[in-house]
Amino acid sequence: MALAASFKRYLPWTQTPLIINAPMSGVATSDLAVAVTRAGGLGQIGFMDNMRALSSQLETVRHELQDLMASLSDPQQLPIGVGVIVYGSPLGDWMQLFATYKPAVAWLSFASTEDLRVWTEAIRYSSPATKVWIQLGCVRDALDVAKACHPDAMVLQGSDAGGHGLAKGASIISLIPEVADALEELEIKDIPLIAAGGIVDGRGSAAALALGASGVVMGTRFLAATEARIPNVYRDAILQASDGGEATARSRIFDEIWGPNFWPQKYDGRCLRNKFYDQHMAGVPINNIRSWLSSVMNSEEEKGEAKELMGQDMGSIWAGTGVGLIKRLGNAGDFVREVREDTGKRLTRATLSL
Numbered sequence: 001m002a003l004a005a006s007f008k009r010y011l012p013w014t015q016t017p018l019i020i021n022a023p024m025s026g027v028a029t030s031d032l033a034v035a036v037t038r039a040g041g042l043g044q045i046g047f048m049d050n051m052r053a054l055s056s057q058l059e060t061v062r063h064e065l066q067d068l069m070a071s072l073s074d075p076q077q078l079p080i081g082v083g084v085i086v087y088g089s090p091l092g093d094w095m096q097l098f099a100t101y102k103p104a105v106a107w108l109s110f111a112s113t114e115d116l117r118v119w120t121e122a123i124r125y126s127s128p129a130t131k132v133w134i135q136l137g138c139v140r141d142a143l144d145v146a147k148a149c150h151p152d153a154m155v156l157q158g159s160d161a162g163g164h165g166l167a168k169g170a171s172i173i174s175l176i177p178e179v180a181d182a183l184e185e186l187e188i189k190d191i192p193l194i195a196a197g198g199i200v201d202g203r204g205s206a207a208a209l210a211l212g213a214s215g216v217v218m219g220t221r222f223l224a225a226t227e228a229r230i231p232n233v234y235r236d237a238i239l240q241a242s243d244g245g246e247a248t249a250r251s252r253i254f255d256e257i258w259g260p261n262f263w264p265q266k267y268d269g270r271c272l273r274n275k276f277y278d279q280h281m282a283g284v285p286i287n288n289i290r291s292w293l294s295s296v297m298n299s300e301e302e303k304g305e306a307k308e309l310m311g312q313d314m315g316s317i318w319a320g321t322g323v324g325l326i327k328r329l330g331n332a333g334d335f336v337r338e339v340r341e342d343t344g345k346r347l348t349r350a351t352l353s354l
């Protein structure tokens with residue numbers, strides 16, 4: 001927890017405990033980032049491979065947060081984070097973007113240690129004020145990255161997390177303490193650990209802090225925020241889901257049904273279970289599912305059927321096991337304030353009960 005204080009130095013508008021929205025590709029756009037930062041968290045924009053579209057999002061943030069930026073010691077710095085799926089991304093274009101917008105945080109994920117090292121050095125050169133956070137899913141990767149990149153923070157993504165992640169992972173319950181112990185053994189004491197995966201409320205957040213995290217990331221919880229860019233049919237599926245371990249599943253099938261899966265073998269993803277996942281688990285080969293899908297998508301007669309199935313049955317709705325706890329739509333700023341306040345109450349209650 002002592003390392004949590006380091007965030008205040010470069011994220012001075014934030015409050016403790018630090019609440020962060022995951023940079024969810026396609027979902028976390030400027031609306032969500034602005035709302036979370038305004039509520040005293042770290043708002044983030046998710047990965048986009050179209051640099052022009054991303055620049056336009058960053059311009060919107062710059063416009064909407066100009067009052068906050070004017071109060072910072074570096075008024076050119078954008079008080080948000082930007083997510084990069086490093087695997088396959090063009091380094092030069094990204095460095096130009098970071099040099100222009102100087103986001104407070106660059107969140108890197110999904111790459112080899114060597115690529116992460118190259119990106120970390122490039123960001124520190126192109127935009128020295130930008131802090132590098134790296135999301136990882138296992139102890140070995142965390143140690144390799146700590147030694148090779150010495151990032152400003154490591155986000156430990158547990159297996160409960162929604163979206164892509166390591167196929168062979170552990171929940172944050174064991175991941176955070178094991179990484180913390182291993183770092184201590186190496187005498188690396190200045191990299192704060194941030195928890196991600198399954199946290200949707202003050203109880204999960206308090207537990208993460210008790211495990212040794214210095215901040216808390218939520219992705220799935222913000223899928224129920226009015227500021228998230230998400231089709232209504234997906235949002236309804238999130239609100240209706242219960243029993244998160246049953247309602248979601250980790251698999252590569254969610255990427256494979258639409259065609260070749262470009263994700264490296266070590267990654268899969270957690271999604272709401274859908275019709276195709278169930279069919280595949282029952283033995284239907286992936287090629288049969290793909291042919292059926294393609295015939296439905298291309299046939300005029302069957303378009304009605306496709307539309308009906310478009311929700312939970314057909315779409316890949318990335319969501320974590322915490323989905324069962326999400327029962328209402330709300331504003332992202334309220335979510336941040338509620339979780340922050342409840343975290344304090346939960347920790348106090350737990351301490352008093354000892």
Ligand SMILES: Cc1cc2nc3c(=O)[nH]c(=O)nc-3n(C[C@H](O)[C@H](O)[C@H](O)COP(=O)(O)O)c2cc1C
Pocket residue numbers: 022023024025027046047083084085108109110135157160161162163164196197198199217218219220221318319320321322
């Ligand atoms: C819809 C969705 C999209 C995501 N997209 C990304 C992404 O583009 N880059 C990334 O590093 N993580 C992504 N993630 C994973 C998050 O960074 C984070 O690990 C996860 O949301 C935490 O677990 P939770 O969803 O249970 O809160 C995504 C997660 C979700 C739910």
